Amino acid sequence: MTDARILRSRAGLRQALLEMLESRPFEQVTIRDLAAASGVGYTTFFRHYPSKEALLGDVAVREVGQLHEMTLPVYDAQDSAAACLALCAYVDQHRSVWTALLSGAPGYVREEMLRLGREAVAVRSRSWLPQDLGVVLGVAVIVELLGWWLQQPNPPPAAQIAEILDRVVISPAQTPPGAAGPTP
Amino acid sequence: MTDARILRSRAGLRQALLEMLESRPFEQVTIRDLAAASGVGYTTFFRHYPSKEALLGDVAVREVGQLHEMTLPVYDAQDSAAACLALCAYVDQHRSVWTALLSGAPGYVREEMLRLGREAVAVRSRSWLPQDLGVVLGVAVIVELLGWWLQQPNPPPAAQIAEILDRVVISPAQTPPGAAGPTP
Amino acid sequence: MTDARILRSRAGLRQALLEMLESRPFEQVTIRDLAAASGVGYTTFFRHYPSKEALLGDVAVREVGQLHEMTLPVYDAQDSAAACLALCAYVDQHRSVWTALLSGAPGYVREEMLRLGREAVAVRSRSWLPQDLGVVLGVAVIVELLGWWLQQPNPPPAAQIAEILDRVVISPAQTPPGAAGPTP
Amino acid sequence: MTDARILRSRAGLRQALLEMLESRPFEQVTIRDLAAASGVGYTTFFRHYPSKEALLGDVAVREVGQLHEMTLPVYDAQDSAAACLALCAYVDQHRSVWTALLSGAPGYVREEMLRLGREAVAVRSRSWLPQDLGVVLGVAVIVELLGWWLQQPNPPPAAQIAEILDRVVISPAQTPPGAAGPTP
């Protein structure tokens, strides 16, 4: 199960997928392309993943999972600003991967974030919004913001994006309808 | 150009597309299905649209365009709350169409909204956010919010959604970074 | 039926067909091409001929018929050499038409010749061969010989072709199995 | 290259083509029909032949080639009568194949015979006719004669056809213009 060849093949396929996503959207990536680019036989692809969606899922779960683990502890510490910063800093450090994911397959990233977000929010909801809606909107804004950021010719520093994120997602969510403004 | 048969064929195709989007995502809709469902010959489809994306584009442009025309005047009147309400009310009145569009092809709706939004904002930007980013985030939130709304088993009234929209999109956009909170 | 427009349309179509046959085989000629080339509406074509085969049939019947009428009397006069010469001379005088027909649609020419040949032979069989076979072989040789002739870069004179025709078709047909040789 | 599956698929397609040619002309045979009839996937057809013409070519080359190999040695032995007999006997033994080929696609058989005939005649021309013309006429007569033979309700014996062939093709070709008759 931990055969070296298996690990090598899968890593190669994941790598090949990320490289392809930099140049074209996921739907236009072909299993045959992936196999060829990663030096793996076409048939062999299916020995590892039942479909190209499964491969993308694998990649997305790994990357989004890491991002989540990096951000959540800080968020739990009630410091939303620091959490946003941690998130943006992490993405900044893995620019190429996240550029590929967000430009080539934003829907899948969103999907995976939603999954994790829903799990997480079940115990930490602090918003006046319907719980699920909060997650949906938060994830949408994160994905769009990061996507926008990563494709800017002269991207603003992570700190600035983090602040936008904090102001646009966290504050509205935590300000009750009757209040005069967000509580920092 | 105004041949009755042409109008009939196109209307049929648009209708068929909307019906299909209610039951499955756009990628799984087949041109053959569309042709069959609308009683139009398969080849005839291509006499009207070069691809199913073009058909979807036609539908999206029409619907999003109407929504936009309905909302913008109110928004220009500086009354963001009324604009949000107008938008939600319009969608509410065209529930089935918007359910289809948002559940089956949210990406295309987003795309078209972005297009119109970018045109519109060029002359009326009132946000502290980078202009394009404001549109991107606003559109994302609108699409997600409407999508969430329309698939709720017991959907809240339009007024409530409109208020959420106003609080989540308009307020953060208009509250300058230094301010203590949104200005009502 | 004798409306001038009708005659003009049909003549134009026949002419267009002959011109097309000079550059490509009949199967590759399109009704749309014919209509366009002869300045006739596509739909109009069908008012005159039910199919392109019918048009070709019309042309073939006319041309082969004329050839036949030209040749037969001489043949009936028992002078096979003169008949062959008449045939070749006629074709020589209508080179372009026959080149087109024989290079573009030899099968149809053969068909029509067979039809006329079978009619004619019913009353004048002078061959030891089974009657129908004689016609079949004779027609085949005529068609091939003329086809060969018309596509030679430096075509031999008609007289020479006529002699070949006489020697190859008429003589073997008229020499009974037991005879020592053809009777001139 | 010698994969058993390949051989099976091709043999099936050739067989299916021959069966279809018995009931309708080649132009009316559809690749889809061939694939279905031979139990081969439609797409698979193109993995073996670029077009139905290529498949017919394969069949024609094989059959005409065998006929040629069977006939030529005898012909080279200067015994034209025996060669004709060999040819007719061979066709007689492969009646169904040749009936199919000659009734459904005579043009292609003719084409292939021409090719082989031209190769062969280059070294053994014994005719007073222009070399190429001799082949053209000879092939035409052979094709027509065999075609006629195979579709007779009560076909004459091969020997009789062979004699006709000899008298109609070989004799005229070998009798010089000035001679009084064929030399037996």
Place this chain on the structure above:
DNA sequence: CTCTAATCGAGACGGTACGTCGCGTCTTACG
């Protein structure tokens, strides 16, 4: 260090949808 079993490549195959082409019919807008 060897042997056995898992992994791999190669590629034939049956499918499904695509988008194109030409046919022949039928409708319609226009002169």
Place this chain on the structure above:
DNA sequence: CGTAAGACGCGACGTACCGTCTCGATTAGAG
């Protein structure tokens, strides 16, 4: 009010990928 223009349904074409399947050939890791 007829007629050309052309929209239409149809069916075959040839292409691109998909996912399945059988082959051997290699190669890792357990014994």
